Amino acid sequence: xxxxxxxxxxxxxxxxxxEPFFLQDPELLEIFKRSIPPKEAYYFxxxxxxxxxxxxxxxEKNVRRIFLNVPYLEYEQKWLDEYKKIIDKHxxxxxxxxxxxxxxxxxxxxTGCKLEKSYKRMIEYFAWYKKSFPxxxxxxxxxxxxxxxxxxYIHGRDHQFRPILICxxxxxxxxxxxxxxxxxxxxxxxxxxxxxxxxMIPGQIENWIIYVNLNGTDGITLPIAMTKIVKxxxxxxxxxxxxxxxxxxxxxxxxxxxxxxxxVEKVTVEKIILLKNKEDPxxxxxxxxxxxxxxxxxxxxxxxxxxxxxxxxPRMPSDYFFLENENPKDILITEEEYIEKYKAGQxxxxxxxxxxLEKLKKETIEKYKSEIQEDKSEIKEDKSEIKEDKSxIQEDKSEIKEDKSxIQExxxxIKEDKSEIQEDKSEIQEKNDN
Numbered sequence: 001x002x003x004x005x006x007x008x009x010x011x012x013x014x015x016x017x018x019e020p021f022f023l024q025d026p027e028l029l030e031i032f033k034r035s036i037p038p039k040e041a042y043y044f045x046x047x048x049x050x051x052x053x054x055x056x057x058x059x060e061k062n063v064r065r066i067f068l069n070v071p072y073l074e075y076e077q078k079w080l081d082e083y084k085k086i087i088d089k090h091x092x093x094x095x096x097x098x099x100x101x102x103x104x105x106x107x108x109x110x111t112g113c114k115l116e117k118s119y120k121r122m123i124e125y126f127a128w129y130k131k132s133f134p135x136x137x138x139x140x141x142x143x144x145x146x147x148x149x150x151x152x153y154i155h156g157r158d159h160q161f162r163p164i165l166i167c168x169x170x171x172x173x174x175x176x177x178x179x180x181x182x183x184x185x186x187x188x189x190x191x192x193x194x195x196x197x198x199x200m201i202p203g204q205i206e207n208w209i210i211y212v213n214l215n216g217t218d219g220i221t222l223p224i225a226m227t228k229i230v231k232x233x234x235x236x237x238x239x240x241x242x243x244x245x246x247x248x249x250x251x252x253x254x255x256x257x258x259x260x261x262x263x264v265e266k267v268t269v270e271k272i273i274l275l276k277n278k279e280d281p282x283x284x285x286x287x288x289x290x291x292x293x294x295x296x297x298x299x300x301x302x303x304x305x306x307x308x309x310x311x312x313x314p315r316m317p318s319d320y321f322f323l324e325n326e327n328p329k330d331i332l333i334t335e336e337e338y339i340e341k342y343k344a345g346q347x348x349x350x351x352x353x354x355x356x357l358e359k360l361k362k363e364t365i366e367k368y369k370s371e372i373q374e375d376k377s378e379i380k381e382d383k384s385e386i387k388e389d390k391s392x393i394q395e396d397k398s399e400i401k402e403d404k405s406x407i408q409e410x411x412x413x414i415k416e417d418k419s420e421i422q423e424d425k426s427e428i429q430e431k432n433d434n
Contacts, residue, residue, distance in 0.1 A: 014096065015133070015134045016134055016193045016194065017133075017136075017137050017190070018134050018136045018137075021137070021139050025139075028313055031315065032198075035316055036199065037199065037201050038161070039353065040332060041157075041201060042204070042338060042355070042356065043334070043335070044160060044161055044205070044332055044333075045203075045333065046160065046204065050160065052064040052066070059076075060113035061112065062109070063267060064105070065242065066203060067103065067106055067206060068103075068202035068351075069202055069348060069351060070102075072101070079105070079108050079113060079115070080104060080105060080108070082115055083104055083108055083115050083119070086119050087119065090119075095126075102202070104122070107119075107125070109239065110238045110239070121235075128235075128236055132186075133193065142178075142187075143186050144312060145178075145179070146175075146179055146183060146184060147190075147311060147312040148305070149179075149305060150166075150171045150303070150305030151167070151168055151184075152165070152166070152167050152187060152191055153165075153191070153311040153314065154166070154195060154314035155291075155292075155293065155300075155314065155315055155317065156287070156291030156317050156318065158209050158242075158288075158291070159287065159288055159321055159326060160321075161204075161321060162209050162286075163195045163200070163208050164209045165209065165211070166213070167211070167213070169212075169217045169226060170216030170217040171305065172184065181228070185228055188229045189236070191312075192208075195208055202351045203347075206239075206240070207240055208240055208241065208242060209243050209244075209286060210243075210244040211244075211245045211247070211283075211292070211296060212245065212247065213247050213248060213295075213296065214253050215247065217253065227263070230260055230263060234268060241268060241271050243273055243285075243286060244271055244273065245283055246272060246275060247275045247277075247278060247280075249274055273285075277297075278295070280297070284323070288318070288321055288322060288323055288324075291316075291318050293317075303315065338353065339356060339360070
C-alpha cells in the first residue's frame with residue numbers, strides 16, 4: 001500500500017516499481033491522482049455479459065471478464081476445487097501472497113479447463129512475474145521516454161471506467177535506434193501492470209481497451225519487439241482485454257494482422273474491432289468522444305508527443321465517461337448502497353473506495369469526538385454534583401458544629417444550674433444547722 005497525501009492507493013498484485021517517482025513529485029502526483037479510479041467508478045458494478053458470457057454448449061469456452069470478488073458458477077467452483085488439489089501436490093512451488101481463486105480461474109479458462117496445463121502455465125507466469133518486477137524506473141530512463149513518446153500511453157476511460165491504452169507502432173519505427181528492444185518490452189509490460197495496480201477495481205473494473213493506430217506504419221520495418229509484446233500480453237495478462245480497436249489496416253498490414261491472429265488465442269481475436277476510418281461509428285460503442293483524441297475521431301485535445309513527461313502518468317481528458325444514451329443513475333448504485341455493501345462485508349477492505357474509507361474514518365473520528373465531549377460533559381456534571389455534595393457536607397458539618405456548640409452551651413447552662421442548685425442546697429443546709 002502506497003500512501004500519498006491523505007488517500008491510500010492499493011497495489012493489488014505486489015509492487016511493480018521501486019519507490020514510484022510519480023508519487024514523490026507534487027506535479028506528477030496530482031496527475032496520478034486523476035488517473036486512479038474516480039469516486040463514481042466505485043459505484044459501478046458490471047452485470048450479465050460484462051461479468052461472464054456463457055457458451056451455449058461448452059462451459060470451458062465461457063468468456064469471463066470479472067474474476068474477483070464475485071460468486072462463481074457451480075462447475076467453476078468444482079474446477080477450482082480440483083485445481084487446488086493439483087496445487088497441493090506441489091508444495092515446492094510457492095504461491096505469491098496476493099494469489100486467490102479468481103486468478104486461479106483465469107488460468108483455468110486460458111487452457112479450456114485443462115487443469116494440469118493451467119497449473120504449468122501458472123508456474124511459468126510466476127517465474128515471469130518474479131523476473132519482470134519490480135522495475136527500478138527513474139524519470140530520465142528510456143522506459144519513461146518510451147511512455148512519453150506516443151508509442152504506448154494510457155489516455156481516458158471507456159463508458160464502464162476501463163482504461164484506454166493507445167498504441168502507435170509508427171512512433172516506435174521512428175525511434176528504433178534510440179530505444180532498445182528490452183526497454184520497449186519493459187515499458188509495455190510496465191504500463192499494462194500499472195493499469196492493473198492503479199487504475200482498476202477488482203470485481204468491478206478488471207479489463208482494458210486498446211486502441212491501435214496503424215496509420216504511418218509500413219509493416220516492413222515493424223520491429224520484432226512488437227511480436228514479443230503481443231505474445232507477452234497474450235500469455236501474461238490473461239482475460240484483461242475487453243476490446244481492441246485497430247485503425248489504419250492497409251493490405252500489407254492485413255497480412256501481418258493475419259499472422260498475429262495465429263499467435264494469440266481465438267477469444268482474443270474475437271475482441272478485435274477493425275475500423276475503416278477514424279469516423280467509423282463502431283468506435284463509439286464503448287468510448288465517450290470526450291475520452292478519445294481528435295486525431296482518432298474523438299473530441300479530446302490531441303496530446304503532444306515531444307514534451308518530456310507529457311504522457312506519463314496517464315492523462316484523463318474528461319471527468320465524464322458515459323455514452324450519450326446512458327443515464328448514470330441507471331448504472332451506478334448510490335453512496336448509501338455502497339456503504340451498506342461495504343459494512344455487510346461484500347466489498348473487501350483492500351478493494352474499498354479510498355474516498356468512502358476516508359469519509360467513514362472522518363465520521364468515526366467525529367463520532368469519537370462527540371462521545372468524548374459527552375463523556376467530558378458527564379464528568380463535568382459529576383464534578384458539579386460532587387462539589388454540591390461537598391458543599392452540603394460542609395453545611396452539614398457546620399450545622400453539626402453549631403449543634404455541638406449549642407449542646408456545649410446547654411451543658412454549661414446545666415452545669416451552672418447544677419452549681420446554683422448546689423449553692424441553694426448548701427444554704428438550706430446551713431439554715432437547718434442553725
